Amino acid sequence: MAHTVEDRLKKFRQQCRAAGLALTHQRETIFRAVVESGGHPSPERIYGLVKRRIPAISLATVYKNIRVFLDAGLLREVTVHHGTMLLETNPEDHHHLVCVGCGAILDLEQEAVEPVQLRRRPPAGYRIFRPRVEFLGLCPGCARKKPEKSSHL
Amino acid sequence: MAHTVEDRLKKFRQQCRAAGLALTHQRETIFRAVVESGGHPSPERIYGLVKRRIPAISLATVYKNIRVFLDAGLLREVTVHHGTMLLETNPEDHHHLVCVGCGAILDLEQEAVEPVQLRRRPPAGYRIFRPRVEFLGLCPGCARKKPEKSSHL
DNA sequence: TTCTTGTTTAATAATAATTATCCAAATGGC
DNA sequence: GCCATTTGGATAATTATTATTAAACAAGAA
Known part of the structure; x- marks a missing residue:
C-alpha cells in the first residue's frame, strides 16, 4: 500500500496509456499538484500550484484535465453535487x-x-x-x- | 409525526417569530414552495414555483431568504460543498x-x-x-x- | 529521424450560480 | 395608525465552469 507521489505518478502514466490519453507535461504537472496538495483541493487551488511550474498554463486547461482525469477514473471528487445548491424537503434525518x-x-x-x-x-x-x-x-x-x-x- | 404542509407552515411561522424574522408573504410562499416541491430542489426551481404566485418576485429574493432559512435552521441543504468542485487526494476509500x-x-x-x-x-x-x-x-x-x-x- | 494526423493547449468569450448594493415598500411593537 | 427596522426588487458584480478556436505538441508510421 505504498502511496508515494512517485508511485502514484508511475501509475498515472500507465493509466493514461491504457486510456489512450496523451502524456503531456501539463497533465503530469496537474496530477502531481493534486497528489502533492493533499486534503481536498479545488481546481482554483490546483491552478495556483501548477502555475508556479508552468506560468503560462490557463485555468481552463486545469479544469479540462481534471474533468478528463475524473472521467477516466484517475481522480475522484468529494461530491457529485457541486455546482448548485440543493435543499432538503424531508425534515427527518x-x-x-x-x-x-x-x-x-x-x-x-x-x-x-x-x-x-x-x-x-x-x-x-x-x-x-x-x-x-x-x-x-x-x-x-x-x-x-x-x-x-x-x-x- | 404528521408532516403535512400546513403543519410545517404553522411551525415555520412559530420559528420565524422565535428567531425574530419578519413574516412576509414572500417568505411564506418561498417556504411553502420548498415543502411542496419535494425531493431536492435548487433555488432556481423554487424561484420558478414561487413566480407562479408572485410574478414580481426576484431570484435574488429567493436566494436571500433561502440563506436566511438555512442560517435560522428552518431548512437544511443537501451538502455544504456546493459551489466549487473539490477533489480527493486520498486514493483509498x-x-x-x-x-x-x-x-x-x-x-x-x-x-x-x-x-x-x-x-x-x-x-x-x-x-x-x-x-x-x-x-x-x-x-x-x-x-x-x-x-x-x-x-x- | 521526419512526417502526418489527431490531440492538447492557451486565450478568449460565454454561461451558470450566487452575492452585494441600494432604495422603495412592507412589517410589527407601541 | 405611527415610526423604526426589516425586507423586497432591480441591477450590478463576483465566482465557478464550459465552449470555441487557432496554434503547438504527442505518438505512431515511414
Whole structure:
C-alpha cells in the first residue's frame, strides 16, 4: 500500500496509456499538484500550484484535465453535487442514494440503514452531531446506459 | 409525526417569530414552495414555483431568504460543498468529517467506522458501489466560535 | 529521424450560480 | 395608525465552469 507521489505518478502514466490519453507535461504537472496538495483541493487551488511550474498554463486547461482525469477514473471528487445548491424537503434525518451518472438523489429513511458506529474517538475538539450516509451508485436509467462507470464509482 | 404542509407552515411561522424574522408573504410562499416541491430542489426551481404566485418576485429574493432559512435552521441543504468542485487526494476509500461551520473536510479512514449495513434491498434497478459516511459537526475552531449551530446541524 | 494526423493547449468569450448594493415598500411593537 | 427596522426588487458584480478556436505538441508510421 505504498502511496508515494512517485508511485502514484508511475501509475498515472500507465493509466493514461491504457486510456489512450496523451502524456503531456501539463497533465503530469496537474496530477502531481493534486497528489502533492493533499486534503481536498479545488481546481482554483490546483491552478495556483501548477502555475508556479508552468506560468503560462490557463485555468481552463486545469479544469479540462481534471474533468478528463475524473472521467477516466484517475481522480475522484468529494461530491457529485457541486455546482448548485440543493435543499432538503424531508425534515427527518435520513440518508441518500446518489447516482454518480446523473447526480440524482434519492432519500433513504434512517431506519433503512444500521446505525453508523464510529470505532474511535473523533479528533480532539471536534463535535459530531450526526452521520449521514451517501450510497454511491447508478440509478436504473444510468445503469443501463453506462455500466462501465462502475469501475471508478 | 404528521408532516403535512400546513403543519410545517404553522411551525415555520412559530420559528420565524422565535428567531425574530419578519413574516412576509414572500417568505411564506418561498417556504411553502420548498415543502411542496419535494425531493431536492435548487433555488432556481423554487424561484420558478414561487413566480407562479408572485410574478414580481426576484431570484435574488429567493436566494436571500433561502440563506436566511438555512442560517435560522428552518431548512437544511443537501451538502455544504456546493459551489466549487473539490477533489480527493486520498486514493483509498474513506469517510469524511464535515464542519458545518466552515466547510472544512477531514478524512476518516474506512476502518474508523463500523461497516455500513443496508437493512433493505435498494430500489429495483439501482446499483450501489459503496457507501460513504459524512459526519456532520463542528471543527474545534468553529465549535468555539458558534456552538449554537449545533441546533440545526 | 521526419512526417502526418489527431490531440492538447492557451486565450478568449460565454454561461451558470450566487452575492452585494441600494432604495422603495412592507412589517410589527407601541 | 405611527415610526423604526426589516425586507423586497432591480441591477450590478463576483465566482465557478464550459465552449470555441487557432496554434503547438504527442505518438505512431515511414
